Amino acid sequence: MKKKLLSAISCLILLNTTSLLFAQGTRTEHDLLGDKQIPNDAYYGVQTARALENFRVSSMPTSFFPDYVKAFAIVKLAAARANTQVGRMKPEKLQAIEKACQAVMDGKYHDQFLVDMYQGGAGTSANMNANEVLANIALELSGHKKGEYNIIEPHDDLNMGQSTNDSYPTAIKIALLLHNDKLVKEATALAQAFHKKGDEFKGIVKMGRTEGQDAVPMTLGQEFHAFGVQLDAEIAAMKKVEAALCDQNMGATAIGTGITASPGYAEKCAVELAKITGKPIVMSKDLIAATSSQQAFVLYSSVLKSFAVALSKISSDLIILASGPRTGIFEINLPALQPGSSIMPGKVNPVMPELMNEVCYKVIGNDVTVTLAAQNGLLQLNAYEPVEAIAIMESQGLLFKSMPLFRKNCIEGITANKDVLEKYINRSVGIVTALNPVLGYEKTTELAKEALTSGKGIIELIREKKLLTEAQIKKLLDPVALTGEKQ
Structure with missing residues (x-):
């Protein structure tokens, strides 16, 4: 019964959609499977x-990622420019295609890039979506009607000298490069926020910890600068890896042999991509590979x-802390930032670090x-390049959106509990490590053990046992x- 009801509902939706299409007016287009109303x-x-x-x-169309459409x-x-330079495309067609591409690069017509990011066919549908949309924009901007493909054709003109197998991965790489610039900018701001806190907390002494146990003294400033330095190293890697994304295979066409591409096209295409993006894009040395x-x-x-991983840690x-x-x-x-419990009054949770962790786990x-x-x-x-694109672009997007929240709503507002830090320093036995060169490991171990069992401080025991002079205590501890x- 349920199946019949669902089938009836589906039929009604299809009929309503079809009626709407015909009410708006349609044009007939065809492919190898036959005619279809658009x-x-x-x-x-x-x-x-x-x-x-x-x-x-997924309800996640190509337009979900604006840099990808661009x-x-x-x-x-x-x-198109490369094909014109090798004499294959006529200048008047290039002029129309340039206007269409520029419009999309400026953020227009993105609502027409509708193919689901999840798709079979190694990205063919996404590529043809781009070819069809750009062809029809070019036609309309040139004073023609959509679908007049005898003038500008999605395959013959927009896909000239190409295959999905070179244009699709190149588009992904370009999209990642465009968004990496934004990602690096936000990551740099976050790292700088940690360094600023490091400067602010300079000279505030605390106990460092290893394996969750008291270790030796450090400053809170050193701890926060270390956070910043870890991110600095990751940012450097994000910049360095761009070289791999700049190596592209335009001109490879189907499998890398360059079938249907004109001589010299691949090299010129790489040059044009570099000009448009401002990135050092080069043609791959082996297009098959x-x-x-x-x-x-x-x-x-x-x-x-x-x-x-670094950000989560x-x-x-x-x-x-x-x-x-x-x-x-x-x-x-x-x-x-907000109350932390629906049952425990006064509880405030570390929601921003938790949010950052969730994003990191997803990445x-x-x-x-x-x-x-x-x-x-x-x-x-x-x-399976489509799912690779989805995964990486999602990671970029999540990090890009969460990092400024983490920085503004958490890092920039952190304060130090100086009294607590001082209390831990005074009670810790960790400073006994500094006495190893003077008293030896065995003696310092005995002091540490006695301090832990008696509750006395290290300096107090040293004075009782007259192991060091006051001058030595001041110098060593x-x-x-x-x-x-450095002070």
Whole structure:
């Protein structure tokens, strides 16, 4: 009964949709499977329409990632210019295509890039969506009607000298490069926020910890500068890995042999891509290898994972340092953003570090997806590039959106609990390590054990036992001096 009801509802929806299309007016387009009605106001064509029917999976269209749409336009613009330079495309067609590509690069017509990011066919539907939309924009801007493909054709003109197998991965790489600039900017701001706190907390002495146990003195400033330095190293890796994304295979066409591409086209296409993006894009040395290899995506995803691992570790450290307030470490205060419990009055949770951890866990998981997709490509092509694109672009987007929240709502508002930090220093036996060179390991171990069992301080025991003079105590056990921080 339920199945029949659902079937009836589906039929009604289909009838209403069809009626709406015909009310708006349609045009007839065809492909190897036959004719299909396309809404007159749609810039996409028949192959996009079929993909919209076949890949209803995630409700995440290409336009969900604006840089990705822009990247497609960049690739098609570079290809058209290269084809014109080798004498294959007529200048008047280039002029029309340039206007269409520029419009999309400026943020227009993005609502026409509708194909689900999850798709079979190694990205063919996404590529044809771009070809059809750009062709129809070019037609309309040139004073023609959509669908007049005898003038500008999605395959023959927008896909000239190309295959999905070179234009699609190149668009992904361009999109990742465009968004990496934004990601690096936010990551740099976050690292600088940690360094600023490091300067603010300079000279505030605390106990360092190893394996959760008291170790030796350090300053809170050193701890926060260390957080910043860890992120600095990850940012450097994010910049360095761009070289892999700049190696592209335009001109490879189907499998890397360059079939249907004109001589000199591949080299000129790389030059045009470099001009448009401002990135040092080059043609791959071996187009067959570049078409089947996923190294660039694996490397870039791995760098994002490494960044996420560092950021997650730092977030967890902040949660521990702020734990309490009465029964935890409570060395720092995180900004109070919202009540932390529906049942426990007065509870405030470390919501921003927790949010950052959740994002980092997702980025780490996305890297596993990229790894599996990359290793399972078959022979001269990897059909799983769409899910690699989804995973990496999602990681970029999540990090880009969460880092400024983490910085503004957490890091910039952290304060130190100086009284708590001083109390821990005075009670800790960790400073006894500094006496190893003077008293020896055995003697210092005995002192540490006695301090722990008696509750007395190390300096108190040294004075009782007259092991050092006051001058030696001042020189050897000054907590500030033990941190090694330059004053």
